[in-house]
Amino acid sequence: MSKLTLALVAHDHKKPELLAWVKQHIAILEQCNLVGTGTTGGLIASETGLEVTRYKSGPLGGDQQIGALIAENKLDALFFFWDPLNPAPHDPDVKALLRLCSVWNVPVACTPATADLVITSPLFLSPDYKPVKPNF
């Protein structure tokens, strides 16, 4: 069975929440290929020992790199704890990444509560479940 590829991304004020969430669900996450934006990925790798493929930092193009994975059908889910209370210089990239999840029907969780529900779904690790991809 091929492993799921998951992206982990958080804005600075949300990194503690994502790290706590990752620790809570580490038994599932260690069965997956993990990728992340630069700072988030580095933090998770150093704090948990999980292997995380790191792209560039978000403001330097990391969100767009993860968007490219989605466009190439190489990402199974995005966990993106973005910050609704602080403006990001790369807000267009943030919006573009979230938009591509909708374009390509990729599950995306932006809060710990949603992330809990997604990752504990019986469908999450089921080899029989594949989200329907649009036929453009």
Ligand SMILES: O=C(CO)COP(=O)(O)O
């Ligand atoms: O800015 C980000 C997502 O938009 C995250 O980037 P970092 O993980 O490098 O902080």
